[in-house]
Amino acid sequence: MNGLRKNYISSVLFKYFPLILLFVSIMNDFNFNDLELRYFSFNFSYILIFYYTLKRREALGYVSLFVAGLFNDVIIGLPMGISSLLFLLLCGLASYLRNITLTPNLFKDWIFFLITLLILNSLSYISLVLIFEYDIDHMNSIVNTFFTFIFYFFFTYIFHFIENFFIGFRNAE
Amino acid sequence: MEISRDDFVIAIRSAFLKKGNQQKFSLLGLIFFSIIFLILGSYNFKVINLVKISIKEIVYRSSYIVSGPEKIIEDNFNRITNHINHYTSYQLIEKELKKLKSKDLSKQIITLENIRYKKLVDDYFIKNNEIVAKVLIDKNSPFLKSVVVNKGSKNNIKLGMAVLDDEYLIGKVVEVNFFTSRILLLSDINSKIPVSISPNDIQAIMSGDGKENGTLQYIQGADLKNDNDEMIVVTSGAGGLFKSGILVGKIKATENTTTNSLKVDIYKDLTQLKYVKVTSFSKEVTVLDQTSKKELKKMDAQILEVTKKEENLRILLEEKKIATEVRQNIEKENSQLKNKLFNLQTKLVDLEQSVQVQIKQEEEIKFLRLNLLYGHKCRKTIFNKLYKVGTPKYKNCVLQKGKYR
Numbered sequence: 205m206n207g208l209r210k211n212y213i214s215s216v217l218f219k220y221f222p223l224i225l226l227f228v229s230i231m232n233d234f235n236f237n238d239l240e241l242r243y244f245s246f247n248f249s250y251i252l253i254f255y256y257t258l259k260r261r262e263a264l265g266y267v268s269l270f271v272a273g274l275f276n277d278v279i280i281g282l283p284m285g286i287s288s289l290l291f292l293l294l295c296g297l298a299s300y301l302r303n304i305t306l307t308p309n310l311f312k313d314w315i316f317f318l319i320t321l322l323i324l325n326s327l328s329y330i331s332l333v334l335i336f337e338y339d340i341d342h343m344n345s346i347v348n349t350f351f352t353f354i355f356y357f358f359f360t361y362i363f364h365f366i367e368n369f370f371i372g373f374r375n376a377e
Numbered sequence: 378m379e380i381s382r383d384d385f386v387i388a389i390r391s392a393f394l395k396k397g398n399q400q401k402f403s404l405l406g407l408i409f410f411s412i413i414f415l416i417l418g419s420y421n422f423k424v425i426n427l428v429k430i431s432i433k434e435i436v437y438r439s440s441y442i443v444s445g446p447e448k449i450i451e452d453n454f455n456r457i458t459n460h461i462n463h464y465t466s467y468q469l470i471e472k473e474l475k476k477l478k479s480k481d482l483s484k485q486i487i488t489l490e491n492i493r494y495k496k497l498v499d500d501y502f503i504k505n506n507e508i509v510a511k512v513l514i515d516k517n518s519p520f521l522k523s524v525v526v527n528k529g530s531k532n533n534i535k536l537g538m539a540v541l542d543d544e545y546l547i548g549k550v551v552e553v554n555f556f557t558s559r560i561l562l563l564s565d566i567n568s569k570i571p572v573s574i575s576p577n578d579i580q581a582i583m584s585g586d587g588k589e590n591g592t593l594q595y596i597q598g599a600d601l602k603n604d605n606d607e608m609i610v611v612t613s614g615a616g617g618l619f620k621s622g623i624l625v626g627k628i629k630a631t632e633n634t635t636t637n638s639l640k641v642d643i644y645k646d647l648t649q650l651k652y653v654k655v656t657s658f659s660k661e662v663t664v665l666d667q668t669s670k671k672e673l674k675k676m677d678a679q680i681l682e683v684t685k686k687e688e689n690l691r692i693l694l695e696e697k698k699i700a701t702e703v704r705q706n707i708e709k710e711n712s713q714l715k716n717k718l719f720n721l722q723t724k725l726v727d728l729e730q731s732v733q734v735q736i737k738q739e740e741e742i743k744f745l746r747l748n749l750l751y752g753h754k755c756r757k758t759i760f761n762k763l764y765k766v767g768t769p770k771y772k773n774c775v776l777q778k779g780k781y782r
Contacts, residue, residue, distance in 0.1 A: 288414070
């Protein structure tokens with residue numbers, strides 16, 4: 205009975221871990237996008253969404269991403285719906301990459317992630333500055349894009365380790 | 378080319394249109410939905426505004442819960458940082474305390490010496506009667522700045538007694554009744570207090586300005602130039618009514634010192650008096666008493682002891698300095714001697730080697746000389762059984778002039 209319960213908990217954790225992480229990272233006071241450092245910030249949500257869409261698409265539902273985007277907009281104070289749009293586009297582009305890839309390669313994923321980031325951030329910049337008349341420091345956007353791109357590589361290993369840990373834990377049971 | 382375009386379209390369609398397992402909406406549908414949401418939101422559409430408000434309510438409340446663990450970590454981090462900072466400040470305070478203690482010691486010496494000198498010039502006043510009184514009436518009249526206190530002649534209050542708040546002078550007693558007294562405040566225009574202006578020790582009379590401060594009089598021609606920020610006004614003790622050195626007020630650095638009437642900023646706010654101390658001062662008349670003598674002796678002993686301690690400390694420091702110098706000199710000499718010794722040893726070894734070489738050479742010459750003379754007596758031939766040339770026996774034979782057998 206105890207074993208069954210443990211198995212159930214671990215399978216739930218395995219299933220919802222990315223979603224929980226996404227919502228916690230969005231709703232937490234601690235914001236990777238604003239670390240109060242002049243030239244350092246990165247978008248953790250983008251890394252998480254891109255990685256898990258490639259690795260395990262069913263882990264992050266589209267509706268969850270839409271809701272997470274709305275929450276993100278409320279927390280950051282952006283026009284409602286813009287983060288949802290960006291998250292979903294990111295998810296779509298990652299799905300496209302997965303569809304055209306037969307053998308996954310981290311390096312290729314990384315380069316594609318850079319292209320995706322550039323597209324998304326350009327879209328975000330254009331819509332916020334030209335349509336919604338927000339003042340955005342383009343240097344901060346560039347720094348954010350650069351570090352998000354760099355950190356994808358490290359977070360891939362971390363997420364990979366966590367995935368393996370869950371799988372190992374479940375197999376052990 | 379046609380095939381690759383088809384592949385691209387298929388991949389895009391699959392990514393954006395196909396609903397995955399357990400997905401209720403397609404990606405493209407949700408993208409359109411968010412664009413609509415965005416557009417309607419920008420036009421303040423009522424339904425969207427309602428959705429916004431409800432989402433904000435949910436997010437703000439859940440954000441507080443989600444941020445809980447982080448706040449705990451942050452609190453603990455702050456607590457640890459505070460502890461570390463406390464420890465650092467504690468160390469700094471300890472250092473400061475040591476410094477202050479040493480300063481306090483010298484201050485004690487100065488105070489004791491000051492008292493002694495004041496006694497010598499017969500200017501040492503002590504408080505002989507201190508009465509704490511409560512201010513009963515503080516009527517802020519424009520003509521008279523005074524207060525009435527609840528102590529009078531019944532409590533030994535006399536005319537002219539000084540009135541203090543903490544250790545600051547605020548006025549003097551001008552009217553004594555049986556149960557009450559009137560105190561003329563320093564700010565009153567009729568109040569005339571002999572004061573001294575530090576640090577140049579200029580004598581003046583301070584009068585009230587009829588409002589809240591005082592003005593200095595009779596300072597014409599006095600040199601009040603001062604580099605300090607502000608000058609301190611204390612009682613001078615002239616007239617013998619007050620003892621000297623009671624704090625009265627300060628002259629701000631911004632004041633023009635060339636004018637005839639300088640403004641004195643009185644330390645105490647004379648409109649906020651509640652309890653005051655009515656005090657009289659008298660000279661220490663018991664100087665020649667037995668107890669005073671003892672006290673004086675005790676004081677002298679204290680001064681002597683502290684001075685001795687200081688002297689001892691100074692001597693010890695000097696000794697330490699000398700010892701350090703001597704040690705350094707000895708170390709220097711020692712290293713020099715070591716160098717010399719090393720050089721001499723090297724020379725000795727060289728000399729010994731040259732002596733050895735010379736002895737060998739001399740022996741060789743002696744052998745060669747004797748060999749010329751007695752070589753035939755030792756050399757082996759077919760007719761005798763002597764020694765072969767070059768052998769040690771042959772050499773011995775030559776050295777013993779052919780007598781070696």
